[in-house]
Every structure is written in C-alpha cells, then in structure tokens.
Amino acid sequence: MVFSSLIFLFQFLPAALLFYYVSPKKLRNAVLLAASLVFYAWGEPLYIFLMIFSTVFDYTNGLLIDKFRHRKTVAKAIFIGSLFGNLAILCFFKYAGFIAWNLNQLFHLQLQAADLPLPVGISFYTFQTMSYVVDVYLGKAAAQRNIVAFGTYVTMFPQLVAGPIVKYGDVARQLVSRKVTLERFGEGAEWFIRGLVKKVLLANNIGMLWTSVKTAPAEDVTVLSAWLGIVAFTLQIYFDFSGYSDMARGLGKMFGFELTANFDYPYISRSVTEFWRRWHISLGSWFREYVYIPLGGNRQGLGKQLRNLLVVWLLTGLWHGASWNFVVWGLYFGLLVTMEKLFLLKWLPRWPLAVRHLYTLLAVIVGWVWFELGTLSSAWTFIGTMFGFAAHGWADRQALYDLTANGILLALCALCVTPLPHRMASRLKIRWRLAGSIAFPAFYLAALVLSTAYLVGGTYNPFLYFRF
Template sequence: MVFSSILFLTRFLPLVLAIYFIVPKRIRNLVLFLSSILFYAWGEPIYILLMCFTITVDYVFGIIINKQMGAGKKNGAKVSLALAVVINLLLLGFFKYANFTINTVNSLTGAGIAAIKLALPIGISFYTFQSLSYVIDVYRGDTKVQKSILDFGTYVTLFPQLIAGPIVRYRTVAEEMQGRVENKADFAKGISRFIFGLGKKVLLANNAGLLWDSVNALTNSQMSVGGFWLGILAYTFQIYFDFSGYSDMAIGMGLMFGFHFDENFNYPYMAKSITEFWRRWHISLSTWFKEYVYIPLGGNREGIVKQIRNIIIVWMLTGFWHGASWNFVAWGLYYGAILIMEKIFLLRWIEKAPIFIRHIYTMLLVIVGWVLFSFDSFKKGASFLAGMFGLGGYDIINTEFIYLLLNNLSLIIILIFASTDLPKKCIEKVASKEKMAGKFINIVVLEIIFGMCVAYLVAATYNPFLYFRF
C-alpha cells in the first residue's frame, strides 16, 4: 500500500484516524502499532516476522545495555552494542546485499553460485537505521531506555514513515511516545502538509516520470543532445518531487497523530554548492551518517588526511545504502570526491562567483550525479552521459526533442517554480496581509490539489514510487 493510492486515501487513513481519536489515549499506541502492521502486511505479510525480530532484538539489547551502563559495566555494554549492530547489519546485508555479493563473486571468478530467490523487504534500510539509532543512543546516554515493547514497536513500525522515512531517531520522538498532545492546530497543519506532499507526488513527480519514460523509449536514431538533457532533467525533478512529496506526507501524518518529525528536504535545488545541497537533500540520512559514522570515526578533528578518509567511507556507505549495485557506490564516491574538493579548495573559489554561476555549477553536478544513480548498468549510464555532452554523433536537437519539449514546456516551468521556495513565500505573503482571506485561499488551494490528485489516481495507471527499492 502506498500513500498515493485511492485505497490509502479513502479507506485506510480515514479509518485509522477515526479509530485513533475514538479510543482512549492509553491504547492509541496499540492502534498505531496494529495499523502499521496491517499497512506493512498489505504488501509483504511474511516480512512482518523480520521486522518484529528486529524490534525484539533492539528492545532487548536496549534494556541490557541500560542495565550494564547503570552497573558501571561499560565494556559489557560495548559488547552488547556491538552484537546488536552486527545482528541488524547482518539482516540488512543478507536481504539487501546477498545477491549483489553472489553476482560480484560470479563475475570475478565464474563460480556460478545460484542467486537467492528473496524479495527485498520494503523499507528495511529505513527501519533498520531507525532501530539501530535507538540502541546506539541508549549506549551513549542520549535517550532513556524504552521499557514498553509496544511503545518501541510503535516507534519502529509507525506507518507514516515506515517505508520511506524520514529516518526518525528515537530521541526525536521519545517524549511523544507517551506524552504527545494532539491538537486542532497540528492536525490542520498535518492535513495541509499531507495534501501538498500528495500533490508533489501525483501531479508533479508522476508527470515528470512520464516525460523521463518517453525519452527512454526513444531509439538511438531518435535521440539528440537536447533529448538527453530533457530526459535527465525530467528524472531530476521526478526523484525530488517523488521523495520529498512522500516525506511531506509522512511529516503531515505525523502531525495528525501528534508526532513532530524532523524535516527531510529544504529546497535542495536552490543550493549554491554540493556541500549546501547535501545539507538540504535527505537530511535525515545525512544526519544519521554524520552522527553514527562520520563523528565516531573522528570527523574533522584529526587532520585533513583522516577527514578525507572519513568522508570517503561515509559516502561509499551512503551510496551502498541506496542499493545493491555498483552504480550506487560510484554515485556515493562521486559526491564524496566533490565534497572533498570543496572542503580543500573548491568552495573558496565558488563562493567568489556570482550566485547564478554557483547555482549552475551545483545543478550541473547534481544532474550528472542522477545519471549515475538512475542507470544500474555502467554501460548505459556512460552512453547517456556521452550523449548529453555531444559524443556519439547525435544532432543537437531534432523533431522528437522539439515535440517533447513543446508538449511538456508548461510542465517544466511548473516543476522549476515548484522546486523553489517561491510558492511558499507567495502563500505566506497572502496569509500575512489578510488572515481570513489567506485561510480561505489556502483551503480552496488544498481542495483543488486534493481533487486533482484523486481524479488523476482514479484515471491513471502510472503511479511509481522510486524509493521503494531502497
């Protein structure tokens, strides 16, 4: 089940909200837990057992570590933490990376080892990192141990952020697991945030995806340099509105239930450097790697050589987290290399350039990065990059490019506008001048967006979600 489906919008979410607010407060976590289990089981019932095993392991190790730290047995707590980390990473590694390892061994040695026929559990990368952050924070003393397995299970399985984040660290919502206060203001903000996120996903990401698919469907003889750029530009917008739309919906639903999740996107395509881009894109993942990998490795405290080593490790892992394929590792190392250059010398040069040039620099590198990200095959990715830069004998533009551009020009303009903070500023400006008029306009806009999304979903068969594979 996905958020952008008629089933979720018209049945699951309204029913869960109704039950949640009817029952007494003391059993609301139970409602959320059972609803989240049902939500997950809708797509992969067998993997509920895997998720419940992860919950049990980290809940038990959290209690053990807390007792050991309280008794002054720090070495014992360290061993317990190591065991918890190993168990979590072994599960993630087996289900996500076993076939990748087998294929790599086969390609290098010709061993012919049979692949394991297992589907990738949806959201395993997200909920594993969430659960791990709890155990690590208990060891560090950054959060109190959770003694209720129901409350801990609710935290891990919470359906608004279960399958696609944001990655919510336990300490962010620790107090709200029992002491949250649901109110009308947060509920109204949650509905607004959810609908805007739904609009991003359904109206913007899906249509950008259709353009990307249209370009990919062209034969070599139909492609042009302009066609390559048009295609990857469409993918650039698709992945942003797809993922940030889901994050908005998750944050919005969290508010409806009384939770306050951290932001996951902050207009990354407005960034003026790659360093700034990664402060704005998938913030929860960047924060997780910074707090649980980069800083423990020494961060930037032990000289430039070790700092470069730490950046390389973090970005190799960041790429690998996204998928069991070498193109993701290459994508991570690509950004690691750019960030190292910006850290050492490039950022000082860039900051002297006009803002417009800095935007072009950043987006050019981001777009090239999405080529690495989007193609599992290095050969296809290299061929696409070559075409973008005029290699391969392609025309600069042709009739197919002109046709696609003219038919999607209004969409591209809307995508560019919507990827900036200008829509938000416009809404805030109207609301600040006349509060009642602003509220009325906001309600009308939300109703229009929701109505258009429902109409689109009823009529359309194209509704992918790119981050399902992570």
C-alpha cells in the same frame, strides 16, 4: 499500500484516524502500532515478520545493555551483537546477490544467492533500530521498557517505508505524551495535501517524460532528448521523494508527532556541499552522527577528515542500492564534496551567483544519471549522449515535440522547486487573513479533488524511494 492510492486516502487513513481518536490516550500507541502493521502487511504479508523480529531484537538488546551497563564487557558484547545482527539481515536481503556476483567475477566461482525481493523500507527501519541501540549504549537515551511504545517508533506507518529516518531521541518524549490540537491537525492536513500534489500532479506527470527517453533505443536519443529526460528525472525524484516526506510529516502531525524535515529546497543550492545539507536531511544526519563523527570527523587532521568523508559517501551510495552504479554515484559526490572542502569552497564565493548555481545543478544532474541508470555502461553512454558523443544528432522532431508538449510543466516544476510559491502564500495569508481563511481551505480542497481525479484515471504512480 502507498499514500497516493485511493485505498489509503479513503479507507485506511480515515479508519486509522477514527480508531486512534476514539481510543483512550493510553491505548493510542497500540492503535497506531496495529494500524502500522496492517499498513505494512498490505503489501508485505511475509516480510512483516522480519520487521517484527528486528523490532523485538533491538528492543531486547536495549534492555540488556541497560541491565548490564555497569559490566562494560557484557554491554559491549551485546552492542556488537546487535550491530552484527542488524547488518547481517540488511546484507542478506539487500547485498547478498551483489557480493556473490562480484566474488564470482573475481575468483571464477559459482556462488548462488537467494533471489528474494527486497523488503520495502528495510534500509529505513533498520537504521532506526540501530540508532536506538547505539544511543542506549552511549547513554544518550534511556532504554524503552514499553514494547508497544518501541514498536510504534519503529513501525509508525507515516515514515515506515521511505523515511524520514527518525532517530529515537527525536521522538522519545512524544511516544509518552503528545498533544494534538485542531490547528495542528489542520497543519498536518495541509502538509499531506501539498505532498500529495507534489507526488501525483508533478512527479508522476514529469516522470512520464523521463520514462519515454529512458526506454527509447540509445541510438535514437539526441542531445536535446537526453537533457530533457534527465532534467525531468531530476525534477521527478525531488517531487516524488520530498512529496512523500511532506505527506509523512503531515500524517505525523495528524497523529500528534513532529517528524524531522527531510528537504529544504535543495535545488537552490550554490555548492554540492550545500545541496547535501538540504537533500535527504535525515540520512545525512544519520551518517554524520553514527559514522562520520565516530570515525573522528574533522578532529584528527585534514587527511583523516577526507578519508572519513569518502567512507561516508561510499556507504551512502551502498545504502541506496547494491550495484556499482550506486558505488560510483556515492564516490562521485564524495569526490566533489572533498574537492570543495580542499579548495572549491574558497573559490566559489568569488563566482557570480548564477555561475555557482549552474555549477551545482550540472554536478547534481550528472550525478542522477549514475543513480538512475542500472549499469555503468548505460550511464556512460547516456552522459556521452548529453555532451554530444554518440548522440543521434542535436535534436529531432521527437525532442522538439517533447519540449513543446512539456514546456509549461517543466516551467511549473522549476518554479515549485524554489521557495517562491511558499513565500507568496505566506504573504497572502498575512495581508488578507479573512479572505485567506476561506481561500486557502478551498484551494487545498480543490487540490485534493484534482489529485484524487488523477489517481482515478491514472496508472503511472511509482514511489522511487520504495526500492531502498
């Protein structure tokens, strides 16, 4: 089940909200847990048992670590066992085939890995349960003794399958006590509708342009087509993922939770380092807190700091997928961030703002080629086409038609990746409060109706980050 589906919008969500708010406060975690299990089981009826196992496994590990806290050897053994168990599950389902293929290539073996579909959201909920155990072991969080509360934290359907990655410390108090007001519920509804518009009206439509370019024979793609296509994907993945995150944040508010922000207008960045402070914020924060800092961060000299950065970026690439294109994608950004750390961040302030912005966008757009295309060879071929090598000319009728047909949509998307629309809306609310109290609810209602109409008639509705 996905947020941008009619079943979710008009059956599951109203039922979940109704049962949640008619229940006594003491039972609301249980209601949310039950709703989350139904939500996950709708699309993953077998893998729900895997998620339940991960939940019980780390709930138990947290209690055992707390029990044996004064016996450091025992507590450490439980902690290591928890990390090993979580990583073993993740590797088996996500990386076994990749590992087997590489071993076969290197040593001429014939290893066979089980061809199992990837459990939706496994990377997200595994990182959440791991962070909980780490925090309990380090004394940053108290062990949760209520299995229902812990299960609610792990399985909460607003952020279950595509984040944001919620650290236990960020919601520990909210699991015990949270307050929902009509105003806060309304804010949540606004966040949800904004995310739905991003996903349904912007991401889905601009994504069709990328699909047409991606599926065209390589020898037929011109330079203009290649750039139109990858710019379309650049916009699609932002509106798709940030739209989901906005919907997740909105749903969290509707159920009384404050979930962390996951995006902060990343495409207005003026360096690659800044871009990654604004993109998938929860993942960057997780790697910083649980990998970069434990490795030494920037406290042990420049050499080890650069090593730590490359390790984090290698793991970031692998987190996104078990293939060499994701490894290259991670190392590509790791090298760019390293270069900025060494010298580029000293030079960039001397450049005109437009040049800095163009440099960042170009670096990010080329990076998305590695991210999206499944093999290294196809990525190299596409990048070569973008820059005039092996391209089918600079432009053709199809490319010019695509540009003309999608020009307004591209311009609208380019506007919506900036904070300008939000700033304009905020100013209008302040200036015309009375009109705004009528106009803005009417606007959100119209946006919901329009998005629903699109879902009724449309068939193209993927969520890109579900595959991670």
